[in-house]
Every structure is written in C-alpha cells, then in structure tokens.
Amino acid sequence: MFFRLLSVLLVVWFLYAVREIFPPFIVGAIIAYLLLPIVEALSNTTKIDKRAAVAIIYLLFVVSIAGLIWWFGPHLAKQMGELAEHKVELVGNLLDQLNNHLGLGINVDDATKEIINSIETSFGKPAELIHYGTLFSKTMLALLVCVVSSIYLIVDNRRVGHFFLRFMPEDRRHTAISLSQQMNKMLSRYVQGQLLLITIMAVVAWLFLHFIFHIHYALVIALLSGFLEIIPVLGPILATSTATLVGISTTPAGFDCAIWIILCYTAARWAEDYIIIPRIIGHAVDLHPLAVIFAVLCGEVLAGGLGMLIAIPVAASIKVVLDFLYPTVPQSEVEAHQTANAVQPPPPLHPKTEHQ
Helix, strand or coil: CHHHHHHHHHHHHHHHHCHHHHHHHHHHHHHHHHHHHHHHHHHHHHCCCHHHHHHHHHHHHHHHHHHHHHHHHHHHHHHHHHHHHCHHHHHHHHHHHHHHHHCCCCCHHHHHHHHHHHHHHHHHCHHHHHHHHHHHHHHHHHHHHHHHHHHHHHHCHHHHHHHHHCCCCHHHHHHHHHHHHHHHHHHHHHHHHHHHHHHHHHHHHHHHHHHHCCCCCHHHHHHHHHHHHHCCCHHHHHHHHHHHHHHHHHCCCCHHHHHHHHHHHHHHHHHHHHHHHHHHHCCCCCCCHHHHHHHHHHHHHHHHHHHHHHHHHHHHHHHHHHHHHCCCCCHHHHHHHHHHCCCCCCCCCCCCCCCC
C-alpha cells in the first residue's frame, strides 16, 4: 500500500513538472471529442474503416478552413493592414476622446508618440524577434502534436480507455465505465455548446458593428469577440472593452457610440445566458455561478490561460464524481428533518401563586 501511494505521488509530481507540454494534447483531446461522433457515424453508415473515415473528415475540415480563408481572408487581411497603418491616428483619437470627456489634462500628441514608440521598440528589438521566432516554431510544433494526438485519440479511443481501466480493481470497473460515459457526454455537450456560442457571438457582433455602427474593423473585432467567449467571466468583459475602445477611436460619435456598443454587447450576452444556453444548449455542466468563478480563478493560478479554458469542464467532471460518491439529499428529506428538529416554543408562563 505504501509503495502504491508513493508511486501515485511520484506520477502526480512528474505530471506537474511537465505541465507545459499538455496544451497541444488537451486541444487534441477536445478536437477528438468533437469529431469522434462524426467519425463513428460515417464509419457505421458507409461501412468503411475508421482510419479512412478520419482521413475524410480531416480532408473536409481542411477544405472548409481553406474556403473560409479564401472567402474572408482578403477582407480580414485588409482590415488588419489598415489597423496597423492607422495605429497613430487610432491611438490619438482614443486619447483625445478620453482627455475631453474625463478631463485627464494630458498632452495627446506627446502621449501618442510615447505609446507608439513603446510598441514599435518592443516589437523591433532583436531579442524580441528571436523570441517571436521561437514562439512561432513552438506553435507549429504544438499544432502538429495537436493534430497527431487527435487522430490517435479518435482511432484508438477504445485502447486508450482499456489502458486506464487496467489500473482499476475489477469490482469497480463497471462504475468507472459508467462515470466515464457520463463525463464524456457532459464534456461533448460543453465543447459543442462553446463552439456554437463562439459562432453566434462572432456573427451577431459583426452584424451590429458593421451595419449599425459602421466600424471599419468590424470583422477583426467580431472574430476576437467570438473567440473570447471561451474564456469564462473575463472573456465577455474583454470583448466588450475592445469593441468599445475601437468604437471611441474610430467613430465621430465617440463616447455616445461607446454607450450603444456596451448596450448591444450586454443584450447579446443576456440573450445567450437566458435564451440560447437554456433552450438550445442546456445546462451542460450544471455548476453554480460561484463554483464557476472559483474554478476559473483556480485554473488561472495553476495553469494560466489554459487553466482558465479547461477549468469549467474539469470542475464539472469533479462534480460528476462527487455526485456519484455523495448523492444529493432530496429536498423532502431535508424539510422533514428540519420539521422534526424544530425548536418547540416554551410553555406559557403561569403567574406565581401568592402566599397568604
């Protein structure tokens, strides 16, 4: 028993020491969760090998990405080029609006030059260029690992499950399989729901930023707003702040436009929380809001940005295990217990008998 416990502790310590290599494998597992039902349905329907089904799905995925790049790529590249070209004007307009409405009393021209010089100096240093080159190479390697790991997890998903099942006692393997199926279903619903929310938020943001507020960089901001949806709590705040700052610096209305942008983002968020999520996605993780905030903060402390992304599904998986080990007490039983142990009122006071 001691050696088994020591082995578990050593494995946990080793996994924590090499935690930086986990992100591409985690992303690969997420992709596998999304594609596995599609691959199995294609394989069962067409009676082809699972490997061939994986190849077809990935080929269709690559073609779809290429089509999106061909359709939106030029427009997106044009907006990003304009954003870089007019950075001085954008920063100057933003500082001017803030200075006029908030009374900061700053020299807008000098402050703009300092900010632009700071940005250009940071990106132009040789050490920074080497850093970005190293980051690019690591990103490409992580992308390769992500794709390869997702393919192996799809093709060999049963072997992976059997590998981990060997460490469970025989009398508890059925329970482990049942729990893993519940967690798989919950995680699949969560990931699919997040992708749907990203798409909806990006489309809605682009519609009102482009057609209502006529912001020049609507497509860039809309895509950023959609992807920020995957960061719980903090993501929507960052998306709204980014769109608001760009609206202040690029539209003649300035702060008046910013107020309407904030209202539109707030309305879109409320529609997601109270209409789309309950009716279309459902409560996939069924966590209390305080538990969500606590999990996100813990994930950020332990693993930074990646920890924030996976905090909610990890917390939901832990909840599945806890619900199995410690079932929820029915409300009727709680009320019956409270009624039985209610404090009885004291007996009425009787006046003391007067002594003659």
